[in-house]
Amino acid sequence: xxxxxxxxSPRGSAQEIEEGLAFAPNFDAAGLIACVVTDASSGxxxxxxxxxxxxxxxxxxxxxxxxxxxxxxxxxxxxxxSGHTQRVIEMRIDCDQDAVWIKVEQVAGACHTGRRSCFYxxxxxxxxxxxxxxxxxxxHD
Amino acid sequence: xxxxxxxxSPRGSAQEIEEGLAFAPNFDAAGLIACVVTDASSGxxxxxxxxxxxxxxxxxxxxxxxxxxxxxxxxxxxxxxSGHTQRVIEMRIDCDQDAVWIKVEQVAGACHTGRRSCFYxxxxxxxxxxxxxxxxxxxHD
Numbered sequence: 216x217x218x219x220x221x222x223x224s225p226r227g228s229a230q231e232i233e234e235g236l237a238f239a240p241n242f243d244a245a246g247l248i249a250c251v252v253t254d255a256s257s258g259x260x261x262x263x264x265x266x267x268x269x270x271x272x273x274x275x276x277x278x279x280x281x282x283x284x285x286x287x288x289x290x291x292x293x294x295x296x297s298g299h300t301q302r303v304i305e306m307r308i309d310c311d312q313d314a315v316w317i318k319v320e321q322v323a324g325a326c327h328t329g330r331r332s333c334f335y336x337x338x339x340x341x342x343x344x345x346x347x348x349x350x351x352x353x354x355h356d
Numbered sequence: 357x358x359x360x361x362x363x364x365s366p367r368g369s370a371q372e373i374e375e376g377l378a379f380a381p382n383f384d385a386a387g388l389i390a391c392v393v394t395d396a397s398s399g400x401x402x403x404x405x406x407x408x409x410x411x412x413x414x415x416x417x418x419x420x421x422x423x424x425x426x427x428x429x430x431x432x433x434x435x436x437x438s439g440h441t442q443r444v445i446e447m448r449i450d451c452d453q454d455a456v457w458i459k460v461e462q463v464a465g466a467c468h469t470g471r472r473s474c475f476y477x478x479x480x481x482x483x484x485x486x487x488x489x490x491x492x493x494x495x496h497d
Binding site: 276 | 363364365374375376377378379384385386390392394399401403404416417419426444446447448449450451452455456457467468469471474475476477478479481482483489490491492493494496
């Protein structure tokens with residue numbers, strides 16, 4: 216098992232965090248960091264999930280995507296039960312190190328509904344304020 | 357001003373949330389939803405930020421990106437001070453409606469460091485566990 220305390224560097228100054236080489240992820244109050252998952256070949260946005268320190272450490276170490284499920288409150292290897300695993304081709308971190316991006320080889324679909332991507336509905340823009348139910352989603356799959 | 361209570365639908369069953377047309381975003385315990393921002397032309401991942409209900413409502417209504425800053429604890433229009441605004445070309449929401457994706461026309465750079473994208477450093481994979489500082493970021497800008 217990964218010794219999490221050894222994998223990450225302490226948070227330094229803003230300059231160090233943004234322009235340095237130290238991997239110092241900033242987990243939120245719930246201990247989580249957002250993770251964007253795109254298809255390494257097509258660039259398509261597949262899903263957004265969250266990682267806690269253990270999930271992030273295991274992903275870095277193994278090259279397979281691990282997440283933390285907020286609803287189930289459990290560490291979770293993507294594809295553990297479905298077989299729809301994600302092999303990580305590249306990982307990036309953002310300026311203030313509070314979001315990560317993984318480019319993956321996705322087996323079958325990323326979405327638990329069976330779709331390739333979780334983002335299969337559009338939110339139309341320009342809906343007038345104060346009209347209940349004015350925003351109706353539109354399917355794009 | 358947007359009447360937030362009127363813009364969003366109540367959360368229904370899993371089936372309604374995932375396969376329905378009602379816009380019923382799920383804000384986390386801090387009242388936030390993650391937002392992925394990509395370049396509408398190139399598809400490049402520009403940034404990840406958070407929206408509270410007011411930021412989401414204003415974005416839908418105006419077609420300009422608004423966010424909520426966790427560090428400053430304030431509603432914030434992207435480009436308000438920098439001029440680096442984001443015009444939203446399309447918005448999508450994911451299966452369980454706890455993440456949104458906006459495709460934008462980005463003026464200049466999305467990142468406050470001056471770069472086009474916030475994701476300018478890679479996290480090398482396969483670092484051995486238990487070696488302090490074993491993970492060193494690599495610049496890609």
